[in-house]
Amino acid sequence: MNTLSPSPIKIMLVDDHPMVRDGLSACLSFYDDIAIVGACNDGTEVLQTAKQCLPDVILMDISMPNQNGLEATEIIKETFPDTKILIFSMHESSEFVKNAVQAGASGYILKDTDSEEVYQAIKTVAQGKSYFGSNIAQMLLASPTNPSNERLTAREQMILSHIATGQSSKAIAHTLDISVRTVEAHRRNIKSKLNIDNLAELVRYAIEQGLVNSA
Amino acid sequence: MPFSFRIQLFAVIQVILTALFTYIFVTNEYRDLSEQNVATLEAFLIEQKQQELKNYTEIAKASIQHIYAGAAKDDPVAQELVANILSTLIYDGHDGYFFVYDEYGTNIVLPTEPYRVGQNYWDLLNDKGEPTIQILIENAKNGGDFYRYPWNQPSTETITEKLSYSDFLPKWGWMMGTGVYLDNVQQQLISVQTAIDEHTDNTRFIILFVAMSSIFVIFTIGTILHFTQKKESDKQIDQLGQKIITLQEDEQRHISRELHDGIVQILVSIKYSLEATGKFLAHQNVEKPVPLIQAQTNLSNAITDIRRISHHLHPRILDELGLSDAMEALGKEFSERTNIAVTITKPALSKLLPDHINITLYRVVQESLMNIEKHAQATKTSIDLAIMDNWLTLTIRDNGIGMYEMNENEPSLHSGIGTRNLAERVKYHRGQFKLTSSRKGTTVVAKIPRSAFAHHYTQKQEPILAESI
Numbered sequence: 001m002n003t004l005s006p007s008p009i010k011i012m013l014v015d016d017h018p019m020v021r022d023g024l025s026a027c028l029s030f031y032d033d034i035a036i037v038g039a040c041n042d043g044t045e046v047l048q049t050a051k052q053c054l055p056d057v058i059l060m061d062i063s064m065p066n067q068n069g070l071e072a073t074e075i076i077k078e079t080f081p082d083t084k085i086l087i088f089s090m091h092e093s094s095e096f097v098k099n100a101v102q103a104g105a106s107g108y109i110l111k112d113t114d115s116e117e118v119y120q121a122i123k124t125v126a127q128g129k130s131y132f133g134s135n136i137a138q139m140l141l142a143s144p145t146n147p148s149n150e151r152l153t154a155r156e157q158m159i160l161s162h163i164a165t166g167q168s169s170k171a172i173a174h175t176l177d178i179s180v181r182t183v184e185a186h187r188r189n190i191k192s193k194l195n196i197d198n199l200a201e202l203v204r205y206a207i208e209q210g211l212v213n214s215a
Numbered sequence: 216m217p218f219s220f221r222i223q224l225f226a227v228i229q230v231i232l233t234a235l236f237t238y239i240f241v242t243n244e245y246r247d248l249s250e251q252n253v254a255t256l257e258a259f260l261i262e263q264k265q266q267e268l269k270n271y272t273e274i275a276k277a278s279i280q281h282i283y284a285g286a287a288k289d290d291p292v293a294q295e296l297v298a299n300i301l302s303t304l305i306y307d308g309h310d311g312y313f314f315v316y317d318e319y320g321t322n323i324v325l326p327t328e329p330y331r332v333g334q335n336y337w338d339l340l341n342d343k344g345e346p347t348i349q350i351l352i353e354n355a356k357n358g359g360d361f362y363r364y365p366w367n368q369p370s371t372e373t374i375t376e377k378l379s380y381s382d383f384l385p386k387w388g389w390m391m392g393t394g395v396y397l398d399n400v401q402q403q404l405i406s407v408q409t410a411i412d413e414h415t416d417n418t419r420f421i422i423l424f425v426a427m428s429s430i431f432v433i434f435t436i437g438t439i440l441h442f443t444q445k446k447e448s449d450k451q452i453d454q455l456g457q458k459i460i461t462l463q464e465d466e467q468r469h470i471s472r473e474l475h476d477g478i479v480q481i482l483v484s485i486k487y488s489l490e491a492t493g494k495f496l497a498h499q500n501v502e503k504p505v506p507l508i509q510a511q512t513n514l515s516n517a518i519t520d521i522r523r524i525s526h527h528l529h530p531r532i533l534d535e536l537g538l539s540d541a542m543e544a545l546g547k548e549f550s551e552r553t554n555i556a557v558t559i560t561k562p563a564l565s566k567l568l569p570d571h572i573n574i575t576l577y578r579v580v581q582e583s584l585m586n587i588e589k590h591a592q593a594t595k596t597s598i599d600l601a602i603m604d605n606w607l608t609l610t611i612r613d614n615g616i617g618m619y620e621m622n623e624n625e626p627s628l629h630s631g632i633g634t635r636n637l638a639e640r641v642k643y644h645r646g647q648f649k650l651t652s653s654r655k656g657t658t659v660v661a662k663i664p665r666s667a668f669a670h671h672y673t674q675k676q677e678p679i680l681a682e683s684i
Contacts (some may be wrong), residue, residue: 016476017476017480017481017483017484019480019481019484020480020483020484020487022484023483023484023485023486023487023488023490023491024487026487026488026491027487027490027491027494029491030491030494030495030498062535063475063476063531063535068535070535070536090475090479090480090483090522091531091532091535092522093532093540093544094544094547095532095536095540095541095543095544096532096535096536096540099536099540111480111483112483112486112515112518114490115487115490115491115494150563151539151561151563151564151565152563152564152565154565154566157564157565157566157672158676160564161672161673161676165673193563194563207669208602208603208665209562209563209564209567209602210567210602210607210665210668210669210671210672211564211567211672211673212669212672212673213669213670213673214669
């Protein structure tokens with residue numbers, strides 16, 4: 001997609017504060033090549049709303065009452081791998097940025113970013129590139145990620161907990177309303193990250209780490 | 216504590232009063248009883264003696280009957296015979312004998328002192344000032360009776376109480392009597408009295424002993440209770456303290472959330488509204504007024520300030536990403552500020568811990584890093600979080616100078632209030648806390664049993680799943 005494209009970039013806003021959404025909408029309405037097609041309050045509603053409005057870019061808040069934006073990001077990426085997620089948050093730590101990238105986000109900007117920069121960020125991620133706000137980028141440079149420690153994403157951890165309680169991939173797929181193939185993909189990632197290759201070991205690991213209760 | 220002391224005092228007073236009452240009661244009872252017993256015994260013994268004397272008299276009368284019955288009113292031969300017979304009737308060693316006086320007080324028979332025969336004793340007064348012979352004659356004339364009086368005892372040559380029975384031989388006008396000395400009766404009574412007294416003393420001793428041992432037992436139990444109660448109340452105070460800390464953390468988290476998710480969001484929305492206003496004005500080809508620019512700048516400052524306050528109250532990263540990432544952010548910030556290198560290891564899983572354990576361990580890291588910055592003079596620090604062997608273990612190490620004083624013989628630990636509070640907080644969550652320090656560095660280890668959090672993750676997921684389905 002490029003800036004000269006006749007069809008504007010479809011934007012969905014995910015934020016539990018309607019006032020913030022309204023303020024941002026007001027600012028973005030001055031740009032002709034983007035259109036706000038949907039909005040929702042919480043991570044649990046993201047997938048449903050996205051299915052209706054099929055956005056190109058989702059502006060995602062992190063702190064939300066029920067399910068945070070990072071988990072919601074993973075869930076969107078399972079079903080809509082081509083949809084770009086731009087995190088739009090108040091949180092400034094590099095840990096949030098790392099987690100966002102791990103979850104599949106294409107960019108990370110702070111909520112007090114000027115609307116002009118928000119616009120630029122949207123355009124950049126819509127083109128398939130990454131965008132990090134200027135202060136965020138600095139922070140990432142200052143603390144290079146530690147590649148030795150493979151951590152599970154929130155979604156992977158949830159799926160591991162289901163595996164550990166004895167559910168089959170099919171059952172998990174049904175519970176989480178995703179395809180069996182997606183579950184299997186997660187399962188492979190989990191095994192590879194934890195360096196474990198059989199189910200019994202996986203269950204034992206989950207119990208040992210206190211993810212599920214053995215009792 | 217004062218309550219248990221009061222109870223103890225009350226019990227001791229009770230025991231003392233009971234013992235005192237029993238003591239007085241028993242003493243009185245025994246005295247009454249012993250007086251009664253002695254009196255009864257005396258009466259019994261005297262009665263026995265009286266019976267004895269009557270019997271002796273009967274025997275004596277029987278032994279003279281064959282002469283007296285046939286004798287005339289004035290019969291010196293028969294009288295001589297009878298006097299001889301009565302003189303020989305001796306019993307009970309030398310102290311049992313018969314004496315005879317005529318009705319005017321002249322002695323006729325007195326085997327112990329025969330030289331008194333023929334002398335008149337009508338006016339003789341005994342030690343009580345009574346005319347002994349007159350009374351004996353009076354008793355005899357009245358048909359025979361007993362008389363107790365002090366009299367010389369032949370066997371011991373002392374004045375002893377004597378009990379005598381006198382009878383009358385009317386034909387001759389003779390008073391015939393015999394008596395026993397009551398010294399052995401007195402002795403018997405004294406020995407009985409002594410036995411009773413001993414018994415009383417024993418009882419008194421037992422009462423005192425029981426009272427003293429009761430008081431001792433009360434004091435012992437009281438002291439034990441006191442210490443157990445103190446321990447118990449100390450524990451309760453500790454728990455209360457932890458509850459207050461927990462509440463405080465909850466409150467801080469709540470305020471932090473209100474600031475971060477409420478007020479800051481409103482300010483952000485205002486910021487975008489102001490921007491939209493600016494854009495609108497630009498569209499109208501109107502230059503941005505200065506007050507609008509100022510408002511935007513002030514607003515940005517306000518947002519920054521409130522975020523800083525919110526973070527200071529409670530790190531939101533702890534709730535959103537879990538302890539590992541919060542710890543890492545803390546370590547990074549610490550490293551940038553102090554130039555002390557920090558290495559962090561953390562488990563592959565995250566957000567396994569309930570809020571209270573999360574914030575407690577976070578505070579452990581925070582406090583430890585602060586101590587390192589202030590005192591340790593370290594160049595390297597490591598923070599390790601691992602779940603192994605049923606324990607979540609947080610270890611913070613530094614290569615500083617340690618917390619010992621530079622005295623090799625007696626290393627005294629400077630564990631400040633902060634460290635003690637941390638230990639209490641960790642223990643409150645069923646955990647363990649250990650601080651070891653040498654001149655090569657300090658190690659803080661906080662451990663939480665897996666059972667304290669193993670249920671948390673799945674429980675927390677359930678409501679979200681229920682909503683998402």
